[in-house]
Amino acid sequence: MSMRFQSVTFDLDGTLLDTVPDLYESARRMLAEIGAPTRSESEIRNFVGQGVVVLVRRCLDHGTPPDEAAMAEAVACFQQHYAAVNGEKTRIFPGVVEGLAAWASTGLPLAVVTNKPAAFTEPLLARLGLNRYFSAVISGDTTPHRKPHPAPLLEACARMGRPVANNLHIGDSKHDIETARNAGCKAVYCVPYGYNEGQTVSASDCDALVNSLYSAWQLASGTASS
Incomplete structure (x- = not known):
């Protein structure tokens, strides 16, 4: 050969x-915790590919990009939840x-x-x-x-x-x-x-x-x- x-x-x-199942669950928990609108699993699937920060930014962007303070809070929140579920449904x-x-x-x-x-x-x-x-x-x-x-x-x-x-x-x-x-x-x-x-x-x-x-x-x- x-x-x-x-x-x-x-x-x-x-x-x-x-x-995606674990990323979706982490995003769902993050959005609920910070009081932001929810996202579907199919949306999360389309957000994946450029890292956590881009994923979180896309979750928060409903026509108006989030500011730095909102991003910092959301990224930290997402990482906390993802650490808890990482691999459970992957x-x-x-x-x-x-x-x-x-x-x-x-x-x-x-x-x-x-x-x-x-x-x-x-x-x-x-x-x-x-x-x-x-x-x-x-x-x-x-x-x-x-x-x-x-x-x-x-x-x-x-x-x-x-x-x-x-x-x-x-x-x-x-x-x-x-x-x-x-x-x-x-x-x-x-x-x-x-x-x-x-x-x-x-x-x-x-x-x-x-x-x-x-x-x-x-x-x-x-x-x-x-």
């Missing part, structure tokens, strides 16, 4: 894990465990690159038993910048000891595609089942649209059935 990549990086929310997407096991069998180093803060990322991966697959976890506060800035992905490759030019990035959104392009990855694959802020990921926007992480491994390893 030939493999043209030397490392693989993965997005978290919407790619490895369906985290589910691993189909094909993820099989895909990670297949990727791990190649001996390539694997890493997570997410905009979720480390305080939530690492406990979540451990709770769901996925942390054992990764030699690096880059969260939204690991570097001074978040995706789509290339810094998080470049940091992941540096920690894996692999050149970014030979890295494959797998995600679910336009932000993952932009991050991979900005960093100079060899390729970027996307899964169609993620969030992408309510938009459909097009096969023309990435190097391959794959049904699952296992399908991504099959394609990259040349074992996909024709």
Whole structure:
């Protein structure tokens, strides 16, 4: 089996894990506590992708952006509630465990690159038993910048000891595609089942649209059935 990549990086929310149920519950509790209008779970799903601060801002914005004081209160409130429920209703997407096991069998180093803060990322991966697959976890506060800035992905490759030019990035959104392009990855694959802020990921926007992480491994390893 030939493999043209030397490392693989993965997005978290919407790619490895369906985290929306816990994010929705945290947002529901936050909005109730601060006396703000509620949001539906489908709205929260469309708000995911650029980190906690952006998620909270979108929850509060009903035509008028919240001021700094309101944002500070809401973010702190959300983080408190999310810490309490993180992982309770989150589910691993189909094909993820099989895909990670297949990727791990190649001996390539694997890493997570997410905009979720480390305080939530690492406990979540451990709770769901996925942390054992990764030699690096880059969260939204690991570097001074978040995706789509290339810094998080470049940091992941540096920690894996692999050149970014030979890295494959797998995600679910336009932000993952932009991050991979900005960093100079060899390729970027996307899964169609993620969030992408309510938009459909097009096969023309990435190097391959794959049904699952296992399908991504099959394609990259040349074992996909024709």
